[in-house]
Amino acid sequence: MNFLLSFDVEDWFQVENFRGVIRRELWEHWDGKESRVIGNTLKLLELLDRHRIRATFFVLGWIAKRHPELVREISSCGMEVASHGYGHELAYTMTREELREDLKHSKEVLEDITGREVLGYRAPSFSISEGVSKLIQEAGYRYDSSYNPFPGNKRYGSIDLLSQDSQGLYRIGDLVEVPIPLVRLHGMALPVGGGGYFRIYPLPFFEVLAKKYLRQHGHYLFYLHSWEVDPEQPRLRGVPKGYYLRHYFGLSEAYGKLDRFLRDMEGYGVRFSAIEEFLRMRGKLCRHFG
């Protein structure tokens, strides 16, 4: 059973839930905010080092451009560096030209820093669509991890995925899709990929769901944002209550909870890996897998 661990590397002020308060279309507004991404990402690297685990880091191009030393550190710690796009715009809201540029620019920035090919992409807020997936492929990515089938969040995009294999993976043309886990329990669809759901669910319940997914699919993908392990981050005023709760709930426990989760899953006998490594092992990065 394979446990694929992933982190989205971005700052606390770049999230979609704060869009109404922080005018991201003027990127200089981001530059004026207190950046905490370095400390948060180093905390995660330290945790992974302690557990001797490899993970995939989907780094935002905007962050990479300003903190290339952080990207080098992630890579030199043996982690996979993948792309979270450049400007954290929802992929399906961009024009084809804007998205093309965003996908290409973020890939190039990361490759220039690490000297390694970037194979994976994850869209901000899982904003995938048919058209987006075609452009991801066209930009030269080999896999995508943006499809979150949870129907309860209107922001998540969707695609028609017809060819699911026995491992719960899909292929769209040459692109491999590694979806975000969802478990059905008593007729309910429960998102169990990580993020806010990891902070909200009690850990024993989250683990029951993750193990159920693991048994069904033979692998399990987990994600967390770098700002989710940072209880000291500034509290933003004027954010609608629902978004405020989703962003700030459980931040002070998240790091310790992740530590315990990894330890428990080690005890359950999973094999941890970065996404790229897992796909390679399964032969999924060949152009014509069956």
Ligand SMILES: [Zn+2]
């Ligand atoms: Zn993001």
